[in-house]
Amino acid sequence: MKFSIIVETFEKMENTTKRLELTQYLVDLFKNTPSDLISKVVYLIQGKLRPDFDGVELGVAEKLAIRAISKSAGIPIKKIEEVYNKGGDLGHAASKILEQKTQTTFVKEPITTERVYETLYKIAELEGLRSQDMKMKYIASLLNDATPLEARFILKILLGTLRLGIADNTVMDALAIAYTGSKENREPLETAYNVSSDLGKVAEAIATKGLDGTKKFEISVFNPIRPMLADRVKSEQEALEKIGNEFAAEYKLDGERVQIHLKGEKVVLFSRRLENITSYYPDIVEKTPKILKARDAILEAEAVAINDDTGEFLPFQELMHRRRKYNVEKAVERYPITINFFDALYLDGKSCLDMPYSQRRKTLEDIVTEDNFARLVPMTTVKTESEIEEFLENSINAGCEGLMLKVLNAPYRAGMRGSNWLKLKREYRNELGDSLDLVVIGAFFGRGRRTGRYGTLLLATYNDNEDVFPSICKVGTGFTDENLDQFYQLLSDKVTLKKNPRVDSEMEPDVWFEPELVIEIVASEITLSPIHKAAKDIIRKGSGLALRFPKFTGKIRFEKAPEDASTDQEVVSLYKGQKKIKQEIGQA
Ligand code: ATP
Numbered sequence: 001m002k003f004s005i006i007v008e009t010f011e012k013m014e015n016t017t018k019r020l021e022l023t024q025y026l027v028d029l030f031k032n033t034p035s036d037l038i039s040k041v042v043y044l045i046q047g048k049l050r051p052d053f054d055g056v057e058l059g060v061a062e063k064l065a066i067r068a069i070s071k072s073a074g075i076p077i078k079k080i081e082e083v084y085n086k087g088g089d090l091g092h093a094a095s096k097i098l099e100q101k102t103q104t105t106f107v108k109e110p111i112t113t114e115r116v117y118e119t120l121y122k123i124a125e126l127e128g129l130r131s132q133d134m135k136m137k138y139i140a141s142l143l144n145d146a147t148p149l150e151a152r153f154i155l156k157i158l159l160g161t162l163r164l165g166i167a168d169n170t171v172m173d174a175l176a177i178a179y180t181g182s183k184e185n186r187e188p189l190e191t192a193y194n195v196s197s198d199l200g201k202v203a204e205a206i207a208t209k210g211l212d213g214t215k216k217f218e219i220s221v222f223n224p225i226r227p228m229l230a231d232r233v234k235s236e237q238e239a240l241e242k243i244g245n246e247f248a249a250e251y252k253l254d255g256e257r258v259q260i261h262l263k264g265e266k267v268v269l270f271s272r273r274l275e276n277i278t279s280y281y282p283d284i285v286e287k288t289p290k291i292l293k294a295r296d297a298i299l300e301a302e303a304v305a306i307n308d309d310t311g312e313f314l315p316f317q318e319l320m321h322r323r324r325k326y327n328v329e330k331a332v333e334r335y336p337i338t339i340n341f342f343d344a345l346y347l348d349g350k351s352c353l354d355m356p357y358s359q360r361r362k363t364l365e366d367i368v369t370e371d372n373f374a375r376l377v378p379m380t381t382v383k384t385e386s387e388i389e390e391f392l393e394n395s396i397n398a399g400c401e402g403l404m405l406k407v408l409n410a411p412y413r414a415g416m417r418g419s420n421w422l423k424l425k426r427e428y429r430n431e432l433g434d435s436l437d438l439v440v441i442g443a444f445f446g447r448g449r450r451t452g453r454y455g456t457l458l459l460a461t462y463n464d465n466e467d468v469f470p471s472i473c474k475v476g477t478g479f480t481d482e483n484l485d486q487f488y489q490l491l492s493d494k495v496t497l498k499k500n501p502r503v504d505s506e507m508e509p510d511v512w513f514e515p516e517l518v519i520e521i522v523a524s525e526i527t528l529s530p531i532h533k534a535a536k537d538i539i540r541k542g543s544g545l546a547l548r549f550p551k552f553t554g555k556i557r558f559e560k561a562p563e564d565a566s567t568d569q570e571v572v573s574l575y576k577g578q579k580k581i582k583q584e585i586g587q588a
Helices: 003-014 019-031 035-045 062-073 077-087 090-104 113-125 131-145 148-159 168-180 183-196 199-215 236-243 282-291 316-322 328-334 357-367 385-397 481-492 568-587
Strands: 229-233 247-252 256-263 266-270 296-305 337-347 374-376 379-382 402-407 417-425 436-445 454-460 469-475 511-513 518-522 525-529 544-548 551-556
Touching: 003 019, 003 035, 003 113, 003 148, 019 035, 019 168, 035 113, 035 199, 062 077, 062 090, 062 131, 062 148, 077 090, 090 148, 113 131, 113 148, 131 148, 168 183, 168 199, 183 199, 229 236, 236 385, 236 402, 236 417, 247 357, 247 385, 247 417, 256 282, 256 337, 266 282, 282 328, 282 337, 296 316, 316 328, 316 551, 337 357, 379 385, 385 402, 436 469, 436 481, 436 568, 454 481, 454 518, 481 551, 525 568, 544 568
Parallel strands: 229 417, 337 374, 469 544
Antiparallel strands: 247 379, 247 402, 256 266, 256 296, 296 337, 402 417, 436 454, 436 511, 436 518, 454 469, 518 551, 525 544
16 A cells, blocks of 8 residues: 555645544545555554554654654755754655655655555664664665655654544544444444554454454453543532442542453553553562462552551552662662552453453452452442441541442443442542643743743643643642652653644643643632633633632642543533532522
8 A cells, every 4th residue: 555645644634623524534544445454554643553552662863863864865964954943843844855855866666554664663673782773774765765745754653743633533433434334333443442452453353354343352461451430429429329229339549550461470561541561560560470360360450559667558659659660679679569459350261341340349359369469459338328438437547549439230341431430539629629630731931930940831621522622721839849840851842833733722821732741730619711711612602611729739640641631521510519519508
């Protein structure tokens, strides 16, 4: 398949932000793609070579790319840097330079998608001493045969700057339309994606075996399952109203969610956002085969930092010291953890997803051998407000955040947030009753003590209907000096020249960022706003919602993708909840 078909689609996509148009371009592209290539095309349109959990990363540095362009075009590095500095986009710069070159050389054989993919894959896999030179040669050879437009997108993929604004849902819509004629058939694709987290694999199934292929999709160990998520409730009473009668209450531990995959002696760990985090927890890897009476299994647990002397739980921040590439052994010693199991998704060749919660819990009890390191999350069944209250009290006393309330006969709904699981946090840290996880979309430079760093951040919610990030507030409170340095470091490689097409904001900060980093915020109130875009037109026509007196809690939510941030819907329900409370107080 000619690579030009793909890049022509990319170019059209870059020029629209309308989801319907994006979907149609994808449908046309998929229809032109042979089925043995579809998975690779699906990865490429998302700027990847494999699903995220595989950890295949291109990560080519700009410097190396510039050397490759120089070699391919026979133009000095300085010249390329000049063109690049004028425009600010290396892909465009390469395309301009090569345009001049193609006018003077003869036309080559068109490059194929297969060749581009294979070469990029080789580049990603190269390691070691001479790898930089080899990478440079591979890139230059691709650029030699590429048209200027192809070169532009090859560079964007290599540098990790291809951002076409295509959400997973858009890809699934387009696959359903391309292969079955209608978006209505998306559900089996979604289910298949939820149990495999691999859109390429889903695409291949529908392209080669049709809808039936996606319906027969099976869980496989080492392919992470998208996690089930909880709705939040503010009181025991609200929980009872939502899930009635009798349900399970578990401690909500304040650690990191870990999906543990075991086959024989091999253990692989995935985070909440399905990154491979095996290297951070050598202790879990070593102990899991001994703890579990199982041949192969996929289990969920919360890793929590503990005080080694007392065995008490420590807050989430302590655990983040484990996130390092070097000296992991030392960190394991300095920051000991416990692993607290709360769900069983797969056991010895069989999926547990359709089992009711009570049976999955029983399965866990049967296979986990508890000791100082491995435990089952404390659980009880509750029926009344006072029973919930009592268990909540115990959980807070044990250093937990609150409770998870789970419907006893509900299956595990992978990838879904819903009311079969509820979270109830005790600590009303602010008048809103809960914190929000917001995406950093821009910043204003600081003054005084904050000069040279970002003094104020512009934040957004996630609008999952339209797949955009609408602004909700500016925040400049709650930052320590260390936070300010950390933000500057973390955000400086996310700076973009223009507002990202998925960002919706009328405010103009000093710098825009790729919407990637998620931070936790508390606030005193949610108000209607003429400027901010979160939940626009929902409460009142022409108004959005904004946070009053927002404050950073100190938590950077590394484990959350921007699409996991608080949604407009959540903000609307908090807004309505606060109005209700106000009315009740007014009446009293
Ligand atoms: P939060 O911001 O409250 O941590 P979240 O968006 O990460 O929430 P939710 O599904 O809303 O995810 O809340 C559940 C989270 O709480 C899980 O991701 C997990 O990390 C953690 N957790 C702690 N204890 C439990 C438990 N017993 N059962 C399920 N999840 C638990």
